Amino acid sequence: MSPKNAATAAKLNITAGNRSKTVEMLVTGVLIACSLVAILVTVGIVFSLLFESIRFFERVPMSEFLFGTKWSPQTALRADQVAAEGSFGAVPLITGTLLISFIAMCVATPLGLFSAIYLSEYASKRTRNWVKPLLEILAGIPTVVYGFFAALVVAPMLRSTGESVGLNVSSESALAAGLIMGVMIIPLISSLSDDVINAVPQSLRDASLGLGSTDSETIRKVILPAAIPGIAGSLLLAASRAIGETMIVVMAAGLAANLTANPLEAVTTITAQIVALLTGDQEFDSAKTLSAFALGLLLFIVTLILNVISLKIVNKYREQYD
Amino acid sequence: MTSMLTTPTRLRKSREASETRFKWFGRGAIAISLAFLVFMVGSIILQGKGALTTSEIAVTVDLSAENIDPNDIEATSFDSLMKKSLRETFPEVTSRGDKRKLYGLLSVDLGFELRDHILADPSILGGPQKLWFTASDDADLVISGSVDRDLPEDERRMSDLEISWLETLENNDSVNRHFNSKFFTNGDSREPELAGILSALMGSLLTLSVCFFVSFPIAILAAIYLEEFAPKNRLSQFIEVNINNLAAVPSIVFGLLGLAMLLNTFGLPRSTPLVGGLVLSLMTLPTIIIAARASLRAVPPSIREAALGMGASPVQATFHHVAPLALPGILTGTIVGMAQALGETAPLLMIGMVAFIADVPTSIVEPAAALPVQIFLWADASERAFVEKTSAAIIVLLVFLVLMNLLAIFLRKKFEKRF
Numbered sequence: 001m002s003p004k005n006a007a008t009a010a011k012l013n014i015t016a017g018n019r020s021k022t023v024e025m026l027v028t029g030v031l032i033a034c035s036l037v038a039i040l041v042t043v044g045i046v047f048s049l050l051f052e053s054i055r056f057f058e059r060v061p062m063s064e065f066l067f068g069t070k071w072s073p074q075t076a077l078r079a080d081q082v083a084a085e086g087s088f089g090a091v092p093l094i095t096g097t098l099l100i101s102f103i104a105m106c107v108a109t110p111l112g113l114f115s116a117i118y119l120s121e122y123a124s125k126r127t128r129n130w131v132k133p134l135l136e137i138l139a140g141i142p143t144v145v146y147g148f149f150a151a152l153v154v155a156p157m158l159r160s161t162g163e164s165v166g167l168n169v170s171s172e173s174a175l176a177a178g179l180i181m182g183v184m185i186i187p188l189i190s191s192l193s194d195d196v197i198n199a200v201p202q203s204l205r206d207a208s209l210g211l212g213s214t215d216s217e218t219i220r221k222v223i224l225p226a227a228i229p230g231i232a233g234s235l236l237l238a239a240s241r242a243i244g245e246t247m248i249v250v251m252a253a254g255l256a257a258n259l260t261a262n263p264l265e266a267v268t269t270i271t272a273q274i275v276a277l278l279t280g281d282q283e284f285d286s287a288k289t290l291s292a293f294a295l296g297l298l299l300f301i302v303t304l305i306l307n308v309i310s311l312k313i314v315n316k317y318r319e320q321y322d
Numbered sequence: 323m324t325s326m327l328t329t330p331t332r333l334r335k336s337r338e339a340s341e342t343r344f345k346w347f348g349r350g351a352i353a354i355s356l357a358f359l360v361f362m363v364g365s366i367i368l369q370g371k372g373a374l375t376t377s378e379i380a381v382t383v384d385l386s387a388e389n390i391d392p393n394d395i396e397a398t399s400f401d402s403l404m405k406k407s408l409r410e411t412f413p414e415v416t417s418r419g420d421k422r423k424l425y426g427l428l429s430v431d432l433g434f435e436l437r438d439h440i441l442a443d444p445s446i447l448g449g450p451q452k453l454w455f456t457a458s459d460d461a462d463l464v465i466s467g468s469v470d471r472d473l474p475e476d477e478r479r480m481s482d483l484e485i486s487w488l489e490t491l492e493n494n495d496s497v498n499r500h501f502n503s504k505f506f507t508n509g510d511s512r513e514p515e516l517a518g519i520l521s522a523l524m525g526s527l528l529t530l531s532v533c534f535f536v537s538f539p540i541a542i543l544a545a546i547y548l549e550e551f552a553p554k555n556r557l558s559q560f561i562e563v564n565i566n567n568l569a570a571v572p573s574i575v576f577g578l579l580g581l582a583m584l585l586n587t588f589g590l591p592r593s594t595p596l597v598g599g600l601v602l603s604l605m606t607l608p609t610i611i612i613a614a615r616a617s618l619r620a621v622p623p624s625i626r627e628a629a630l631g632m633g634a635s636p637v638q639a640t641f642h643h644v645a646p647l648a649l650p651g652i653l654t655g656t657i658v659g660m661a662q663a664l665g666e667t668a669p670l671l672m673i674g675m676v677a678f679i680a681d682v683p684t685s686i687v688e689p690a691a692a693l694p695v696q697i698f699l700w701a702d703a704s705e706r707a708f709v710e711k712t713s714a715a716i717i718v719l720l721v722f723l724v725l726m727n728l729l730a731i732f733l734r735k736k737f738e739k740r741f
Contacts, residue, residue, distance in 0.1 A: 020635065027637045031547035034540045038564045038611070041604050045575060048582035111351045118348025131352055138359055140723060142665025144694045145716050148701045149362050152709065186355050214337055216344035237570065244572025246668035251701060271574050275671055278581065296578040300571065307570040 049300055052293035059287045060088045065294060067091065071257035071268075073277060073288040088291050090298065092257040096267030100178045100253060101242040103263055107182025108238060112189025113231070119190070120197045121219055132191075139187040147251030150180035155252060167264060172254030175263040181248050185238045192237065196230030196317055197223060233313030240306035244299060246271040270295050363720070370713030376502035376515065377457035377465040379428060379491055383407040383436065384450045392447050395440060400433035404455075412487060423484055429456040429515045454498060459514035459707035464488055465497055468710065479706065505714060509680040510696065514707035517700075519715050521682045525595055525675070525690030526664060532599020532686055533663050537606045538656055542645075544607075545614035545652070550640050569608035576605050577672025585673060593674040593689040601669045606659035613655020617648040650737030657730040661723050667694040693719050 057065070068089020115135060119128050155176040162169030169175070200223050208218040224231070249272045256266040257273075277292040383403065390398045408424050409415065415424050429435075432455055439453050440446065446453075460479045463469040469478050471485055480488075491497050508518025544565075552558040580601035584590045590597050621644050629639035670676070675695050683690035691699070693715065700712040 024635055024637050027641075028547075028551060031543050031551060034543035035547045035552070035561050037540055037544065038561055038568060038607065041568060041579070041607070042564050044583055045571070045579045048579050048587075049575070052582055111355055114348045114351030115355060118345070118352060122345055122348060131356075134356055134359070135352070138355065140661065140665075140727065141362075142667065142694055142719065142723070144665070144667040144697050144701075145362075145366070145719070148697065148712060148716065149366065151701065153362075153365060183355070183358050214341045216341045217337070219344070240570060244574065246572070246574045247698070250668075251698070271572070271668070274574055274578070275668065278578075279671055279674075279676055293578060293582070296575055300575050303570065303572055303575075304567065307567055311566055311570070 045300065049293055049297040052290055053297045056287060056290035056294045060291070064088060065090050065291075069259055071273070073291055086288065088287065088294075090270070090295065092259040093268060093270050093273055093295070094298075095259060095261070096174070096253070096257070097243055097269040097271075099174050099261060099263065099267055100181065100249060100269055101239055103175060103178025104181035104185060104242045105235070105239055107179055108185045108189050109235060111182075112186045112238070113193055115186065115190040116193035116197060117219055117224075120194050121215065121223070132194075135187045135190055138183060141184075143184065143245060143247040144251070146180050146184050147247040147249075150176050150248055150252035154180055162264065169264045170254075170266040172252065172256070172266040173264050174253060174267045177249050177253040178263065180252065181242055181245055184245070184248065185241055188238045188241060189234055192234030192314060193227070193231050196227045196234065196314070199230070199317065200226045227317070229313055230317030233310040233317065236306050236310035237314065240303045240310065243306070244271065244303050246275060250275050270299050274299075366713045366716050366720075369710055370715075370717045372463075372466050372468050373505060373707075373710040373714035374502055374717075375466065375499050376504065377462040378454040378498045378500065379457050379461070380452050380454050380496040380498070381407050381411060381428075382450050382452045384410075385440070385447050386449055387447075390440070390447060392444075395437075395444075395447075398437075400436045404428070404432045404436055412490075420483065423481070424487065426458055427461045427484065427487060429458050430513055431456065431516055452496075456504070456515055457497075459705060460484075461488060462515055463707055463710075465492075465499065469706070505711075509682050510678060510691065510699075511680060512678075514703075514705050514711055517708075517711055519693065519696060519718060521679050522691045522693045522696035522715070523718075524682050524684075525598075525679070525695075526693040528595035528683060528686050528690060529598040529602065529670075529692055530660055530664060532595055533602040533606060534656070534660060536600060537603035537610055537659070540603075541607050541610035541656075542614055542652060545611045545618060546640060546645060548611070549615050549618040550644065551636070565608045565611055568604075569612065573605060573666055574668040574672065576601050577669030579604070580669060580673045591687050591689075593677050593679075594687050595683065595690050595692075596686040597673045598670050598675050598690075598692060599686065601673060602663040602666060605666065605669065606663050609659035609662060610652070610656050613658065614648070614652040617651025617655070618644065620651065621647045650733050654730045654734045657726050657733070661726040661730075664722060664726070665694055665719065667692075667698055670695050671698070693722075 065088050068087060069091045070087040070089045071092050073086045073088060115131075119131060123131065151172075155171055155173065158173060158176050159169045159171055204222050204226060205218055208222040209215075213221070249269045253269060253272055254266045255268050255272060255276050257268050258265055260267060274292045274295050277288060277295075381404070384407065389403055405421075405425055408428070409421065412424060415421055425432075435455050436453065457465060460469075461484075464471060464478075464480050464485060465488060469480070471478075475482050488497065504516065505518045507520055508516055509521030510519075511517040544561075548558060548561065552561075580597060584597050584600060585592055590600075625643050625647065626639050629643045630636070634642065670692055675690065675692055676699065677689055677691070678699070679689055679691045681688075697712055697715050697719065700708045700715060
């Protein structure tokens with residue numbers, strides 16, 4: 001190799017070294033950018049909801065939105081029409097959402113918890129391997145399917161059952177939507193509670209059994225108390241799912257904004273109203289359209305708080321005994 | 323326990339009883355949940371079965387030159403020729419109202435179908451031919467038995483007279499049921515007997531492709547950064563909290579984001595798979611990131627250390643050695659995320675993918691429907707036959723979901739490596 005060639009080679013080597021360093025930095029930069037997307041999405045959600053909500057609250061005072069009890073968003077036909085802007089009291093929507101979520105939790109909590117207890121404490125490994133994935137199927141079925149089933153099969157069934165015992169059940173009752181939503185969140189509760197129950201150390205079980213208590217006594221008096229914070233976390237997460245669920249309530253609960261606690265009557269929810277306000281033709285500047293974003297902001301804040309609390313609790317108690 | 327030496331005391335008996343009871347509560351909870359699953363899927367399959375077959379009615383049409391000019395086929399009024407042939411089949415029908423009912427036995431597309439028959443095989447021209455035509459939705463429900471013929475007349479859509487016509491046709495071997503291929507080859511239609519899911523399927527396919535090509539690379543790279551490169555500082559922690567929270571944000575909120583940002587601020591075209599796919603990709607991002615991180619974590623540090631020891635740079639060690647080993651797990655997570663995206667409806671409603679779309683979309687910037695949205699639309703339609711169509715569309719959706727999940731399980735089983 002002539003000296004000249006060696007020099008070129010050395011030079012090439014140096015540039016190659018530099019280049020690979022640039023490549024490394026470039027790649028790292030791209031990687032960081034990609035992980036910042038998650039933050040960008042959150043920021044995007046917060047800003048788009050906030051921005052449109054502020055425009056809404058310029059037209060409708062926030063106190064009316066949060067404490068008003070009448071929800072009838074109208075678009076004015078004439079400028080001088082009486083109540084041209086409609087009324088935007090979100091209380092009936094909030095109570096409707098809570099009523100349906102409450103029914104759902106009443107269904108899902110016992111079923112989910114007992115399934116989790118049985119699977120983690122009693123079931124053989126074989127049964128567990130079969131039953132757990134089967135339960136997870138319930139979580140994998142699209143919510144539009146649940147909505148269809150609730151509206152088409154469950155609601156008429158409740159109605160005819162109600163008629164036969166002399167009750168007047170609305171064809172879009174809160175009960176039908178709540179029952180089906182409850183079934184949908186069973187696997188969420190059961191799999192999270194299962195994790196939490198499994199994290200309770202074996203020594204607690206052994207100690208309790210060694211003192212002569214039966215399996216069920218051990219579960220009720222030792223394991224559940226030890227797991228209760230984690231279970232509460234999983235219930236909160238499930239409640240947040242129920243509050244944010246859309247398709248089931250759109251299809252089965254209807255749009256009548258009734259302020260009622262009677263599960264046999266029709267109620268509407270925050271999510272169902274957002275869909276009703278934003279599908280179809282819309283002028284983007286009306287209070288009617290903007291109110292959907294205010295509802296969205298409300299929904300986002302409530303579910304965010306529930307999620308943050310529950311994720312903290314679940315993560316803490318999942319690992320507490322490790 | 324009764325075989326024990328001491329006779330069971332009352333307390334012991336009650337403790338044993340409560341033990342058994344408790345166990346049965348657990349079994350009962352699982353049984354109720356699974357029974358519901360079977361009941362729901364079963365009833366949908368039973369209902370959807372009807373839409374997978376369709377009825378045809380044979381009508382003898384006189385295709386002689388007197389009715390159709392062989393040199394100029396297109397000039398024929400196919401509709402009136404069909405109506406005439408129907409009248410000739412039932413010469414006893416005379417009143418206007420009855421005639422309209424008679425035409426109603428066949429789908430509104432009867433003229434087009436005759437034209438298609440002739441264009442497919444021009445040799446049938448010249449004389450009377452017995453040809454098969456799609457029955458209308460109401461006739462189909464009666465023929466298939468979905469609507470009971472013995473119901474009182476005012477509780478069904480078809481009158482006794484129409485049913486008697488159908489029975490005459492059945493006795494003449496002029497009614498036929500076969501697999502409903504139209505359901506898979508047609509787009510949406512206002513007529514249940516002609517409505518199909520092809521346009522919705524294509525819409526879903528395009529939407530999912532956009533979703534995949536956007537979310538998959540971003541999610542993998544984000545996961546690699548967080549798992550392999552990120553320093554343990556506030557920013558990394560903040561990103562992590564963000565991802566976990568995004569996974570639990572209600573899907574409709576993503577729809578609102580799409581509406582406000584993508585449609586109104588950036589002005590992307592409404593109702594298109596492009597926007598739908600972007601919105602869904604934001605939703606699936608956390609799912610894929612979480613799965614990808616878990617499978618990157620499962621790659622043992624020895625692989626990394628060996629690569630670094632041989633002089634590879636951190637980027638080379640990651641991309642040449644760690645990431646390929648984690649790929650099966652990442653793919654599994656991605657498929658699960660895509661399956662979720664396939665069933666997602668609410669955010670698509672927000673960005674306007676609820677329009678009536680009969681044409682099959684061919685690009686991502688054309689308005690399109692998606693399969694779950696089609697289900698939502700049909701579930702709202704008033705015709706009785708759309709209930710069957712909705713159930714059939716749900717079956718198709720569930721079949722796709724099952725296939726995707728099976729693929730994920732297969733990948734996991736086949737490439738699962740224990741280090």
